[in-house]
Amino acid sequence: MAGHDVVVLGIFVADLAFRAPRLPVMGETILGQGFAMGPGGKGSNQVIAAARAGGKAAIITRVGTDAFGEIARKAWATDGVDTSAVIADPDAPTGAAFIFVSTETGNNAIIVESGAAAKLSPADVNAADHLFAGARVFVTQFEQPIETAMAGLAAARRHGAITVLNPAPALPVEDAIFALCDYVTPNETEAATLTGIAVDTVEDARRAAVDLVRRGARNALITLGDKGALLHGEHGTHLVPAFPVSKVVDTTGAGDAFNAGFCLALAEGRPALDAVRFGCAVAGLSVQKPGTAPAMPTRAEIDRLLAG
Numbered sequence: 001m002a003g004h005d006v007v008v009l010g011i012f013v014a015d016l017a018f019r020a021p022r023l024p025v026m027g028e029t030i031l032g033q034g035f036a037m038g039p040g041g042k043g044s045n046q047v048i049a050a051a052r053a054g055g056k057a058a059i060i061t062r063v064g065t066d067a068f069g070e071i072a073r074k075a076w077a078t079d080g081v082d083t084s085a086v087i088a089d090p091d092a093p094t095g096a097a098f099i100f101v102s103t104e105t106g107n108n109a110i111i112v113e114s115g116a117a118a119k120l121s122p123a124d125v126n127a128a129d130h131l132f133a134g135a136r137v138f139v140t141q142f143e144q145p146i147e148t149a150m151a152g153l154a155a156a157r158r159h160g161a162i163t164v165l166n167p168a169p170a171l172p173v174e175d176a177i178f179a180l181c182d183y184v185t186p187n188e189t190e191a192a193t194l195t196g197i198a199v200d201t202v203e204d205a206r207r208a209a210v211d212l213v214r215r216g217a218r219n220a221l222i223t224l225g226d227k228g229a230l231l232h233g234e235h236g237t238h239l240v241p242a243f244p245v246s247k248v249v250d251t252t253g254a255g256d257a258f259n260a261g262f263c264l265a266l267a268e269g270r271p272a273l274d275a276v277r278f279g280c281a282v283a284g285l286s287v288q289k290p291g292t293a294p295a296m297p298t299r300a301e302i303d304r305l306l307a308g
Helices: 042-052 067-078 122-127 146-158 175-180 188-195 202-214 254-267 272-286 299-307
Strands: 006-009 013-020 035-040 057-064 082-089 094-102 108-115 137-140 162-165 219-223 229-233 236-240
Touching (some): 035 067, 042 067, 122 146, 146 175, 188 202, 219 254, 229 272
Parallel strands (some): 057 082
Antiparallel strands (some): 094 108
16 A cells, blocks of 8 residues: 555554652552553554554554454554554464653653564565655664664665664664664764763754764754754754643653654655644653553544644
8 A cells, every 4th residue: 555654664562650759769569649551662652653654654564462462453443544464473462561750750761672573684674675665754763683684774765665663772883874864863962872962951952963973874963852843954053942831741652743743744845844843842841741652642632733
């Protein structure tokens, strides 16, 4: 099926989110202040966010033939995601994630087990060639094997799609992957891991972005939380501010919301800076609700924020 706005290569995990004032230390048990289970995984979050924001979106992934896999399929069906390249693996479980959310700040700490999606391979990418034909934007991450991410970027590049790499969780990688990327979109921590430059200020972000472009990326887009996002590359260097948020409820999935919004805006033909602003709007709305995929905003909510 051709003509997708956004094609995502990534994983689904069942998010098991615990709320508490702090993490326990080793050997300690503390009482939580809330628990929720729902759909997650960077790839799945991004494809749901893109679809909910009005895009025609598809995902390439693997899930197990278990209860968590059924949660994945129901979540994708709700938002009209194309699942023609989802492989059911009877020999591996669907992935899961432990998420700690601070009741004091809304910030999070996460442990991810990719499960069946850890077996995503270049052969799986090749089998999904029908999705790359006519795709406008392709995005992938590092929750599946690096060689599979590279295969996806190369396939998208062959078909003329805009390629976006969200390098999360960050890993040391060879420069060859950046040459396949129109945009690389790390947050501060991920940019520091990739470049060796601690990103504590906007100027630090600029230096890290320059390094990523030097290493082969066409553009580097570093997300900076409540400071917004810094874009550097063929469009110059620009800091796009975040949208004001009255109360942060849960930052889990905010980066996925940003990437999905940015990719969809590019697919719609918006200029790069407008696309960054669109991504900031999607992220700003997402942190005002609990959860990951359930917190992704609708197109009507996004348009209202942008118009205001």
